[in-house]
Amino acid sequence: MEIGIIGLGRMGAGMARRLARGGAHVVCYDQSDAAREALAAEPGVACAENLAALCARLQGERVILLMLPAGATVEDTIRELLPMMSAGDTLIDGGNSYYRDSKRRALALSQQGLRYIDAGVSGGVHGLDHGYCLMLGGTPKSIEIFEPYARILAPGPERGWLHCGPAGAGHYAKMIHNGIEYGMMQALAEGFALLDARQDFGFDVGRLAETWRHGSVIRSWLLDLCAEVLQRDDALTGVAPVVADSGEGRWAALESIELGVPAPVITMALMGRFSSQGRSDYARKLLAMMRAGFGGHAVTKA
Numbered sequence: 001m002e003i004g005i006i007g008l009g010r011m012g013a014g015m016a017r018r019l020a021r022g023g024a025h026v027v028c029y030d031q032s033d034a035a036r037e038a039l040a041a042e043p044g045v046a047c048a049e050n051l052a053a054l055c056a057r058l059q060g061e062r063v064i065l066l067m068l069p070a071g072a073t074v075e076d077t078i079r080e081l082l083p084m085m086s087a088g089d090t091l092i093d094g095g096n097s098y099y100r101d102s103k104r105r106a107l108a109l110s111q112q113g114l115r116y117i118d119a120g121v122s123g124g125v126h127g128l129d130h131g132y133c134l135m136l137g138g139t140p141k142s143i144e145i146f147e148p149y150a151r152i153l154a155p156g157p158e159r160g161w162l163h164c165g166p167a168g169a170g171h172y173a174k175m176i177h178n179g180i181e182y183g184m185m186q187a188l189a190e191g192f193a194l195l196d197a198r199q200d201f202g203f204d205v206g207r208l209a210e211t212w213r214h215g216s217v218i219r220s221w222l223l224d225l226c227a228e229v230l231q232r233d234d235a236l237t238g239v240a241p242v243v244a245d246s247g248e249g250r251w252a253a254l255e256s257i258e259l260g261v262p263a264p265v266i267t268m269a270l271m272g273r274f275s276s277q278g279r280s281d282y283a284r285k286l287l288a289m290m291r292a293g294f295g296g297h298a299v300t301k302a
Contacts (some may be wrong), residue, residue: 001023
C-alpha cells in the first residue's frame with residue numbers, strides 16, 4: 001500500500017502518521033520545510049522535496065491525497081500535477097472544496113483518464129488518535145481503489161467512512177455537516193452565555209457542563225470541548241469575541257436559498273459569526289443614531 005499526501009498541516013500530517021502506522025507507505029510533500037522536517041522521523045513516511053519527486057517515488061497507478069486549503073491552492077496544485085500523472089491514477093481532494101468545483105474537476109480529470117474523489121473529512125486534530133470521519137464522492141471504481149486507505153483513516157475499518165454518491169456528493173455532505181456544526185456550536189455558546197449572565201445563582205458553568213456530559217440529551221463532542229474549556233477558565237480570559245467562518249457555512253446557507261429549503265438555525269449561526277467579525281458595526285452605529293434622532297437617546301462615543 002502506497003499513497004502520496006500533499007499538504008502537511010494539522011490534518012494532513014495527522015493523516016500521514018495514521019496511514020503509516022496502519023501499514024501504508026506514505027510519500028508526502030509540503031512547501032514548508034518545517035512541515036516536512038516534522039515528519040522526517042516518522043516510520044513509514046518519506047518526504048519529497050517537490051511534486052515531481054513525489055510522483056516519481058510512487059509506483060504503478062498512483063493514489064494521491066490533497067490536504068490543501070480550498071480554492072486557488074487546490075486548483076493550482078492539480079494544474080501542476082497533471083503533466084506528471086498517468087491514466088489510472090487517483091486524486092483525492094480531502095480539503096473543504098465547494099462541491100460544484102469538485103463536480104467540475106471530476107469531469108475534467110476523467111476526460112484525461114484520471115480518477116477523482118472528493119473527500120469530506122472531519123475529525124480535526126484528534127483524528128490521528130481516534131480516526132477521521134470520511135464522506136466520499138466518486139465512481140465505485142475510484143472508491144474501491146481508495147477503500148484500503150479509508151479503512152485505516154476511519155475510526156474503524158467498517159465504520160466512520162461512506163461512499164456518499166457520485167462526484168460532488170462527498171463535499172456536499174461535508175458542507176452540510178459543517179452547517180449543522182455551526183448551529184450546534186451557536187446553541188451551546190448561547191446557552192452558556194445565559195448561564196453566565198445569572199450571577200445570582202452562582203453557577204459553576206464548568207462543573208455544570210461536565211455534569212451534562214453524562215446522560216443528558218445534549219451530550220456530544222462539542223459539549224466535551226466546552227466542559228474542558230470552562231473548567232480550565234470559565235471567564236475565557238484573553239479570548240477575543242471574534243469567530244471566523246469557513247466557506248462551507250456560507251455555501252450551506254446559499255444552498256438553502258437555491259433549494260428553497262429553510263435552514264434558519266444554520267443561517268443565523270453564520271450571521272452570528274459575521275457579527276462577531278465587526279461586520280454589523282456600521283448597522284449598529286446607524287441604529288444608535290436613529291434612536292438619538294427620534295427619541296433623543298444618548299449615543300455612546302467610540
